[in-house]
Amino acid sequence: MTTNINFSDLVNFTEKQDEANEALKQFKFILYGGAMGGGKSYWLRWELVKLLLYYFHKYKIRNVAVGLFCEDYPALKDRHLNKIKFEFPSWLGDYYAQDHNFVLKEDYGGGMICFRNLDDVSKYQSAEFAAEAVDELTKNTKDVFDFLRTRLRWPGIEDTKFIAGTNPGGIGHAWVKDMFINNIFDPNEQEKDKFYFIQARATDNPHLPKSYYTTLESLPEQSRKAFLEGDWDLFKGQYFSEWRKDLHVVEPFKIPYEWKKIVCIDYGYSSPSAVYWCAISPEGYFYLYRELYEIQLTYSSLADRIISMTTDSENIRYWVADPSIWSRKGDSGLSGAETMKNTYRDKKRMALDLVQGNNDRVNGWSIIREYLKPFMVGDKKMAKLQVFSTCYEFIRTFPTLIYDAIKVEDCDSDGEDHAADSVRYGIMSNPTPAIVDPMVLKQKLFNQRHKKYLASMKPQKRGLYRMTGY
Numbered sequence: 001m002t003t004n005i006n007f008s009d010l011v012n013f014t015e016k017q018d019e020a021n022e023a024l025k026q027f028k029f030i031l032y033g034g035a036m037g038g039g040k041s042y043w044l045r046w047e048l049v050k051l052l053l054y055y056f057h058k059y060k061i062r063n064v065a066v067g068l069f070c071e072d073y074p075a076l077k078d079r080h081l082n083k084i085k086f087e088f089p090s091w092l093g094d095y096y097a098q099d100h101n102f103v104l105k106e107d108y109g110g111g112m113i114c115f116r117n118l119d120d121v122s123k124y125q126s127a128e129f130a131a132e133a134v135d136e137l138t139k140n141t142k143d144v145f146d147f148l149r150t151r152l153r154w155p156g157i158e159d160t161k162f163i164a165g166t167n168p169g170g171i172g173h174a175w176v177k178d179m180f181i182n183n184i185f186d187p188n189e190q191e192k193d194k195f196y197f198i199q200a201r202a203t204d205n206p207h208l209p210k211s212y213y214t215t216l217e218s219l220p221e222q223s224r225k226a227f228l229e230g231d232w233d234l235f236k237g238q239y240f241s242e243w244r245k246d247l248h249v250v251e252p253f254k255i256p257y258e259w260k261k262i263v264c265i266d267y268g269y270s271s272p273s274a275v276y277w278c279a280i281s282p283e284g285y286f287y288l289y290r291e292l293y294e295i296q297l298t299y300s301s302l303a304d305r306i307i308s309m310t311t312d313s314e315n316i317r318y319w320v321a322d323p324s325i326w327s328r329k330g331d332s333g334l335s336g337a338e339t340m341k342n343t344y345r346d347k348k349r350m351a352l353d354l355v356q357g358n359n360d361r362v363n364g365w366s367i368i369r370e371y372l373k374p375f376m377v378g379d380k381k382m383a384k385l386q387v388f389s390t391c392y393e394f395i396r397t398f399p400t401l402i403y404d405a406i407k408v409e410d411c412d413s414d415g416e417d418h419a420a421d422s423v424r425y426g427i428m429s430n431p432t433p434a435i436v437d438p439m440v441l442k443q444k445l446f447n448q449r450h451k452k453y454l455a456s457m458k459p460q461k462r463g464l465y466r467m468t469g470y
Helices: 009-010 015-023 040-060 073-087 141-151 173-181 210-219 221-227 299-308 336-349 361-372 393-398 418-428 438-456 458-467
Strands: 029-034 065-070 093-095 101-104 112-116 131-135 161-166 194-201 260-266 274-281 287-295 318-321 354-356 375-377 380-382 384-388
Touching: 009 040, 015 040, 015 161, 015 194, 015 393, 015 458, 029 065, 029 173, 029 299, 040 065, 040 073, 040 101, 040 112, 040 161, 065 073, 073 112, 073 131, 101 336, 131 141, 173 194, 173 393, 260 418, 274 393, 274 418, 287 299, 287 418, 299 336, 299 380, 318 336, 318 418, 318 438, 336 354, 361 418, 393 418
Parallel strands: 029 161, 029 194, 065 112, 065 131, 131 161, 260 318, 287 384, 318 354
Antiparallel strands: 093 101, 101 112, 260 274, 274 287, 375 380
């Protein structure tokens, strides 16, 4: 006998969970992400139940399968399997531990929630799901998401759904933030208008005890912002936690001719080639002022692009590049470095000073941290590394790098580290930033202002001022 019950009374969603539920009527891909304790895992479980009931009611199709995925079975057990025995009433369905499936009663369509892990997604090559839910999406690479999309299908059901919950951080932080928050997509993406993000905060959940908020508020800034506030710009595991957009990003200005300028290159073909034009001020500030970030460039075409984007008046001292291009041989038998040098010679009728980059990653990152470190000049906070706001890919990818789980002093090279590698070559080819006395910098700033003040005076007054100081 069918039990009649109002779904909203059964699940008692919070206001934010209701918002996510309503958004699913319009959008195909929903990310409910942010702080800890916002009720994301609970929403995923019950939203799948609702989708099974919806599919049965709308399409009259029985035995529909949906999938709920975690990175491994211990995570599935802790976040979901240990809870469904208390949350899901016995009249709703049965859990089969051997297969890790929860099956609705026949009165409700016999639909099935398949609890699965993502240690090897290829094992789902022949699987089909009418809806998929991933808990902690940022613990996965984009390849996992792309593969799961290919399994998102069910005969007779047109409105398949993908839902996810996650905290900031993890190996997938960058691509998740790009797609769901910043709406930055691959050029081939055909469903750009079907993505939606719900910001989760711990304060959204009225069922949490006050002691839990106190615990989150007591965490160090990096963890507190990620876990309490759901801040996607500062998160636990972030490799360069020193990065601050308001400190390290500046609006473009005309680079003085006399400043030393170099071009740094991290080469890639299927992955992007990352190229940065850098200028070093007399005080030792390292400015990134132009960017090239592009895939499928051969060595010669990359050299062509750099040449075309560089003016003669810039007076570039040298190019510094990924050391591996000295050993990579093409069809011509020449290394990538030799090909780039030959292309430059043919175009510019002169030799290219191409410097082999230092690939000591850990030491290089330590030097970059010195450039990121803030210091005071008068009442103004400064840092040695300054990035023009037009260097979008560096600003996008650099803050998302995380620690390597094994080489704990290094960042995880599975992340999008092309821009960071490129700049590392550039900074390591330049002397370590000089330790400049803040009072010296303050005096230089005063002298510059004083010079402008004198230039603004009439000649007679300027002469009198120089003699008397008045």
